[in-house]
Amino acid sequence: MSYLKFDIFKLYRFFHSGFCLKWTGATFSGFLFSLLFIEIGQRGELKTVDAMIGGTIIGLTQGLVLSQFFPNTWLWIFVNLMAWGLLAGSHIGVMGWVAPNSMFLNVRLMYGAIFGAMVGLWLGLWQWIILRNYFYQAWHWLWIMLISWGLGLSIGWGLGGILRSLTRLFIGEVIGLSVTWLIVGLITALGMIALSQTNLSID
Numbered sequence: 001m002s003y004l005k006f007d008i009f010k011l012y013r014f015f016h017s018g019f020c021l022k023w024t025g026a027t028f029s030g031f032l033f034s035l036l037f038i039e040i041g042q043r044g045e046l047k048t049v050d051a052m053i054g055g056t057i058i059g060l061t062q063g064l065v066l067s068q069f070f071p072n073t074w075l076w077i078f079v080n081l082m083a084w085g086l087l088a089g090s091h092i093g094v095m096g097w098v099a100p101n102s103m104f105l106n107v108r109l110m111y112g113a114i115f116g117a118m119v120g121l122w123l124g125l126w127q128w129i130i131l132r133n134y135f136y137q138a139w140h141w142l143w144i145m146l147i148s149w150g151l152g153l154s155i156g157w158g159l160g161g162i163l164r165s166l167t168r169l170f171i172g173e174v175i176g177l178s179v180t181w182l183i184v185g186l187i188t189a190l191g192m193i194a195l196s197q198t199n200l201s202i203d
Helices: 008-034 048-066 074-088 105-131 140-167 171-202
Strands: none
Touching: 008 048, 008 171, 048 074, 074 105, 105 140, 105 171, 140 171
């Protein structure tokens, strides 16, 4: 596989001049914006169209950041749309917009980690199709996504359950999922910075 050419030094400078904040903010704001079109529900309640809308919005907000140094960022939007859309039809479901049924903290933490890791690995595989054209060791992205979603969903579901128990309001679940996306955005930002440094060391 030959790698597409782009300005690696421009990319490196960009990563270290606010990329982490921009990527995390884009991921987080994408989730918040998606709530205008998607209602947080329980597993099985969200349909494929909901997942495709959510995936498109997340892909678009992240793509706006990537467009500064990656050509054809519409592909990033497309793979996110496809990945989330196919998840909706699987036994996993649209976990980025789903609140669990159980209120037991240990159950939420455990299944959040399990389902989060599965979602992260699936999304990471689709996104790797794009990133492999730019990063020499893009396969590391699979582990980055697995960890970010496994950790993020576990914490988000746990926090959502605690807040819901304390307030008796479903908004606690929304706050928990917001934290999930914030964690995912932060870890994946750091992961992409690490991948850019790998490219620099090889060049």
